[in-house]
Each structure stands twice: as structure tokens, then as C-alpha cells.
Amino acid sequence: xxxxxxxxxxxxxxxxxxxxxxxxxxxxxxxxxxxxxxxxxxxxxxxxxxxxxxxxxxxxxxxxxxxxxxxxxxxxxxxxxxxxxxxxxxxxxxxxxxxxxxxxxxxxxxxxxxxxxxxxxxxxxxxxxxxxxxxxxxxxxxxxxxxxxxxxxxxxxxxxxxxxxxxxxxxxxxxxxxxxxxxxxxxxxxxxxxxxxxxxxxxxxxxxxxxxxxxxxxxxxxxxxxxxxxxxxxxxxxxxxxxxxxxxxxxxxxxxxxxxxxxxxxxxxxxxxxxxxxxxxxxxxxxxxxxxxxxxxxxxxxxxxxxxxxxxxxxxxxxxxxxxxxxxxxxxxxxxxxxxxxxxxxxxxxxxxxxxxxxxxxxxxxxxxxxxxxxxxxxxxxxxxxxxxxxxxxxxxxxxxxxx
Amino acid sequence: xxxxxxxxxxxxxxxxxxxxxxxxxxxxxxxxxxxxxxxxxxxxxxxxxxxxxxxxxxxxxxxxxxxxxxxxxxxxxxxxxxxxxxxxxxxxxxxxxxxxxxxxxxxxxxxxxxxxxxxxxxxxxxxxxxxx
Numbered sequence: 001x002x003x004x005x006x007x008x009x010x011x012x013x014x015x016x017x018x019x020x021x022x023x024x025x026x027x028x029x030x031x032x033x034x035x036x037x038x039x040x041x042x043x044x045x046x047x048x049x050x051x052x053x054x055x056x057x058x059x060x061x062x063x064x065x066x067x068x069x070x071x072x073x074x075x076x077x078x079x080x081x082x083x084x085x086x087x088x089x090x091x092x093x094x095x096x097x098x099x100x101x102x103x104x105x106x107x108x109x110x111x112x113x114x115x116x117x118x119x120x121x122x123x124x125x126x127x128x129x130x131x132x133x134x135x136x137x138x139x140x141x142x143x144x145x146x147x148x149x150x151x152x153x154x155x156x157x158x159x160x161x162x163x164x165x166x167x168x169x170x171x172x173x174x175x176x177x178x179x180x181x182x183x184x185x186x187x188x189x190x191x192x193x194x195x196x197x198x199x200x201x202x203x204x205x206x207x208x209x210x211x212x213x214x215x216x217x218x219x220x221x222x223x224x225x226x227x228x229x230x231x232x233x234x235x236x237x238x239x240x241x242x243x244x245x246x247x248x249x250x251x252x253x254x255x256x257x258x259x260x261x262x263x264x265x266x267x268x269x270x271x272x273x274x275x276x277x278x279x280x281x282x283x284x285x286x287x288x289x290x291x292x293x294x295x296x297x298x299x300x301x302x303x304x305x306x307x308x309x310x311x312x313x314x315x316x317x318x319x320x321x322x323x324x325x326x327x328x329x330x331x332x333x334x335x336x337x338x339x340x341x342x343x344x345x346x347x348x349x350x351x352x353x354x355x356x357x358x359x360x361x362x363x364x365x366x367x368x369x370x371x372x373x374x375x376x377x378x379x380x381x382x383x384x385x386x387x388x389x390x391x392x393x394x395x396x397x398x399x400x401x402x403x404x
Numbered sequence: 405x406x407x408x409x410x411x412x413x414x415x416x417x418x419x420x421x422x423x424x425x426x427x428x429x430x431x432x433x434x435x436x437x438x439x440x441x442x443x444x445x446x447x448x449x450x451x452x453x454x455x456x457x458x459x460x461x462x463x464x465x466x467x468x469x470x471x472x473x474x475x476x477x478x479x480x481x482x483x484x485x486x487x488x489x490x491x492x493x494x495x496x497x498x499x500x501x502x503x504x505x506x507x508x509x510x511x512x513x514x515x516x517x518x519x520x521x522x523x524x525x526x527x528x529x530x531x532x533x534x535x536x
Contacts, residue, residue: 115495118447141450141493149447192529389528 004049011057012041013129014214019061020126021101023069024164030108031154032072033065034126040065041129102127103218104166106211110179111153113160118153119182120189125150127214128207138204139189176219180228180284183212187232192388205236216271226275227285233268234291237261249394253300265295286315305334322351326361338369356385360395367402376402406450406527407500409490409507411520413458422457424513431511436488439507443492448503452490461485491527500524 016037023033040061054060109123124130124138136146167175190205212229219225241255250256272288290311297303312328325348333341342365345358352358363378379399383392413420421429436454443449463475479485490507494500504522512518 117493117495121447139493142444144444145447145449145493148445152447387526387528388530390530392528 002049005045008045008048008053011053012044012061015058015061016041016129017102017105017127018058018100019065021105021164022062023065024101024105024108026066027069027073028164029069030158030164031151032069034154036065036068036072037061038125038131039068100218102214104164106179106215106218107167107175108157108162108164109153110175110182111157111160111162112175112178113156113162114153116182116185118149118156119178120186121146121149122153122157123182123211124186124207128211130207138207176222176224179215180224183208183215183228184232184284186211187236205232205239208232209236221278223275223278223280224282224284226271227282227288230268230271230275230288231284231291233264233271234288234295237264237268237295243390247390248397249390251394252294255300257298260295265292268292269296281314281318283315283318286311286318290315303334305331309335322348322355323357326352326357330361330364333365333368338365341365342369354385356382356387356391356395359385360391363395363398367398372402405496405500406491406493406529407497408525408527409492409500409504410486410523410525411488411507412484412523413487418512418518420457428511428513428515431515435510439510440490443490443503448492448494448499450491450493452488454488455486458485497524497526 019040020033020037023036024030027033043064044057044061048054048057106123106127109126110119114122121135121139124135125132130138132147132150133143135150136143139146166172187205187208190203190208209229209232212225212232216222216225216229237260238252238255240261241250241257241259243249268288269292272285272292275285276289290308293304293307293311309328309331312324312331315324316328325344329341329344329348332344342362345362345365348358359378359382363375363382366372366375366378376399379395379402383395383399386392386395421432424432440449440452443452458479459477461477461479463479465473465475467473490503492500492503494503501524504524508519508522509517510520
């Protein structure tokens with residue numbers, strides 16, 4: 001891509017939700033507005049790199065999208081022979097509104113009526129400004145399937161009748177929780193999507209960071225938004241050291257820390273250090289703090305495990321996620337020895353019965369305790385139960401190492 | 405999450421499709437087409453295909469230091485062969501089982517549902533972000 005095309009694309013993706021917001025205010029028809037915005041974006045991507053940026057890019061896009069929208073509504077009216085459809089719409093007077101509606105669009109896409117997969121797809125398109133083809137390829141599904149997923153999501157939002165405005169103070173905590181959850185799922189998907197043709201793929205983890213940055217810019221006083229952005233940065237900083245060239249996993253303790261992204265760590269640590277004292281403390285902030293402790297250790301042996309253990313104590317009070325209890329057991333083992341960790345695993349056996357992570361953690365702790373036979377068996381069970389290829393390889397290697 | 409739905413040819417008391425009444429074959433194919441289209445519309449279809457009859461199958465086995473052995477059919481009827489598959493991307497196992505149940509109820513000879521077994525397997529991925 002030429003530099004001009006890249007600059008255009010970055011700008012378009014930033015403007016996409018703002019243009020959509022402006023159209024929503026004018027026409028209040030999400031499905032049609034979103035289609036019109038995509039068409040305007042395509043027109044801009046074709047014209048701007050050659051002809052140069054218009055004086056007011058946002059106004060240009062709103063104008064073009066509004067025209068498409070009006071055309072669409074006219075066609076619909078003609079087709080249905082229904083009167084007053086266009087007449088009821090406020091005429092475009094060419095004025096470009098001054099507000100940035102990105103946040104309203106983000107809340108709308110992370111709609112309570114949508115299932116996560118639908119909300120994710122819609123957020124990437126309407127807020128992230130990605131094309132359906134790009135999103136489909138990131139999730140390794142056909143474009144037609146993704147197009148249907150997005151179109152159904154839009155229909156569902158339309159039929160829910162939710163007004164185009166920010167949630168009220170009463171709705172806000174729950175709606176914000178949904179937004180953060182969707183962004184976190186996009187981030188996670190970047191790690192779990194099976195290897196595809198990497199060059200053509202949009203990097204979902206980077207997309208999630210980009211969206212979290214936008215959310216943080218628009219909601220600078222929400223400490224959980226800052227916490228989520230920090231968490232993503234602090235995890236993604238370790239990405240270069242996380243896998244070997246053959247795709248196998250490198251556990252945290254064995255990673256080459258010189259390959260971690262120092263800039264991302266600095267930014268993440270700064271964000272979380274500013275967010276935590278503000279309160280209220282939420283699970284994303286605590287997880288960010290835990291990852292900051294890991295990232296700040298120059299050597300695995302220097303890890304401040306008592307600090308991590310204390311933070312897991314805080315996290316357990318905020319969430320009842322059994323995975324948190326598992327990680328708490330690991331931290332306890334690192335501070336007080338494997339026996340303590342194994343004891344903490346016992347009450348989880350029912351809740352996590354059959355989950356590979358329980359067996360993997362137990363295997364590690366048994367290995368720490370020197371019980372190699374039991375550890376071997378647990379590694380083997382965990383390897384059979386995981387649905388991740390690199391993780392299965394890793395667990396089988398750990399088991400094999402005990403037999404050498 | 406992605407799941408593969410495998411439809412095996414098994415002896416469940418029906419004659420092979422090649423011996424069905426053409427009307428029944430047509431109904432069966434129509435069902436499969438509509439079923440797959442439904443998965444695209446619901447935003448869950450990843451891929452799928454029907455396979456040629458097992459009679460046409462070859463079984464290839466590598467042999468150390470010699471040309472690979474290639475076995476032609478027909479194979480004993482007791483042997484199970486994959487007849488077709490779908491890969492779906494859906495909310496979770498419960499939904500995958502629901503889709504499989506729908507596929508299982510395809511129409512057979514005389515319009516009676518085949519109720520053939522569909523095997524549901526999760527497609528593996530890379531691990532999530534939590535480091536071990």
C-alpha cells in the first residue's frame with residue numbers, strides 16, 4: 001500500500017463511526033445508515049489517495065453517505081409506492097454536526113440483545129471501519145457467512161427499538177461492562193484464531209487495542225476502560241517471546257524477556273498506575289496490575305509473587321471465575337510451596353471437572369512437588385482435553401520430559 | 405467456536421442412496437441444500453462438502469523403502485466411510501448439537517427421516533491469552 005493510501009485508510013477508519021453516528025442522528029435507520037457509510041468509505045478509499053484529501057474529510061463522507069441514504073430511501077419509496085417516507089426525513093442541509101458519535105455507535109454495537117459473535121463482528125465493522133471481507137478473513141469464515149452475521153445483527157438492533165443515544169446513568173455500568181467484554185473477546189480472538197494466511201489477516205489483537213484506545217480517549221475517567229487497555233498492552237507486549245518459530249508455546253517463566261515490547265509495557269504500567277488510585281477497582285484493572293508485576297520482573301526468578309498472590313486475593317473478591325481461582329493456586333504455590341497450591345485446587349475439582357487447565361496446573365504443581373508419576377499422568381490427561389494444538393504439543397513435551 | 409459435523413455412512417437399515425426412488429433422492433438433496441443455506445443465513449457456515457461414494461475410494465498406505473500401497477474398493481459394507489461434513493462457527497457445543505440434530509433428520513427413502521448419526525468434533529485452535 002502506498003503511504004497516501006495508508007494515511008487515507010487510517011483516517012477513514014477513525015471517521016467511520018463518526019459518520020455513522022451523524023447519519024443515525026439524521027435518519028435513525030441503523031441498517032441503511034451502516035450500508036451507506038460503507039459505500040462512502042469505499043468511494044473515499046478510491047478517490048482520496050489520487051485526488052488528495054478534501055478540505056473537510058468528515059463532512060465529505062457525511063455528504064456522500066447521506067446522498068446514498070436518500071437514494072436508498074427514494075428507491076424504497078418508489079418500490080413500495082409508499083408515501084411520506086422521504087418527506088418524513090429531515091432534509092440534509094449540508095451542515096456537518098460537531099459531535100463525535102463514536103461512543104454512541106460503540107455502545108449500540110455492543111448491544112445487550114446481541115450474542116457475542118454478532119456484537120464482535122458489528123463492532124469491527126461499524127466502529128473499527130473494517131470491511132466484511134477483512135473481518136471474515138480474520139475469523140477464517142466465508143465472507144457470505146460474515147455478511148449474514150452482520151446483517152442479522154443490524155436487523156436485531158433495529159427491531160429492538162433502542163434509541164440512538166448514550167445509555168442513561170442507570171443503564172451505564174451494565175452497558176459499559178458489555179462493551180469492555182466485547183473488546184476483550186476481540187483481543188482474545190487474536191490469540192486463539194488458528195493460523196491462516198497471516199499476511200492477509202487483520203491482526204485482531206491490535207484491532208482490539210485500537211478500539212480500547214478509542215474508548216479510553218472518549219471515556220478518560222472510566223478506570224476499567226483504562227484497566228482493559230493496560231491489560232491488553234501488558235499481555236500483547238509479551239507476544240514476540242510467546243511462541244517459537246515452529247509455533248510451539250514458550251511458558252512465561254522461560255520467555256526471552258529482552259524480546260518483550262518495552263514501549264508497550266511502559267505505556268501499560270503508566271495507564272494502570274494512574275487508573276488504580278482513581279477507583280472503583282474492577283477486574284480488568286487488577287488483571288492489568290498482575291500482568292504489570294510479571295512484565296516488570298527482569299528475570300522470572302525476580303517475579304514479585306507475594307504481590308501477585310495479594311492481587312489474586314483482590315481479584316477473587318471481584319469475580320467468581322474459576323480460572324481466577326486456578327491462577328490464585330499457582331501464585332500460592334510460588335509463595336508458599338506446591339502443597340499449598342495443590343490444596344487450593346481441591347475445591348475446584350467439581351466446578352472445573354474435565355477442564356484441561358485444571359489438569360495442566362495440577363501437573364505443574366505435582367512436578368514442582370517432585371511427584372513425577374502423578375505429574376506425568378496429569379499432563380497426559382490435560383493434553384487429551386485441550387482444544388488448542390500448540391498447547392497440546394506443549395503439554396505432551398512436558399510429559400515426555402518427565403520420562404527422560 | 406468451530407465444530408466439524410461428520411456424517412458417516414453406517415448401516416442403519418436403509419438401502420444406499422443409489423437405490424432410492426429418484427423423488428426421494430431429490431428431496432434428500434434439496435434438504436441438504438436448504439440446510440446448508442440456512443447455516444449461511446444464520447451466519448454460522450464455514451465450509452462443507454458431500455463426498456463421492458465409498459466404492460470410488462482409494463486407501464493409500466506408505467511403505468518404508470517401497471512404493472505406497474493403494475487399495476481400491478469395493479470395501480466390505482461393515483466399514484464406515486465419511487459421506488460428508490460441515491464446519492460451523494457457532495456459540496458453543498449446545499448449538500453445534502442442535503445443528504447436528506437437524507442434519508440427522510434428513511429425509512430418506514419414502515420420505516421417512518434417516519436419523520443417521522452425526523459426529524460432532526470441536527476444531528482445535530491456538531490457546532487463549534492467559535499465560536501458563
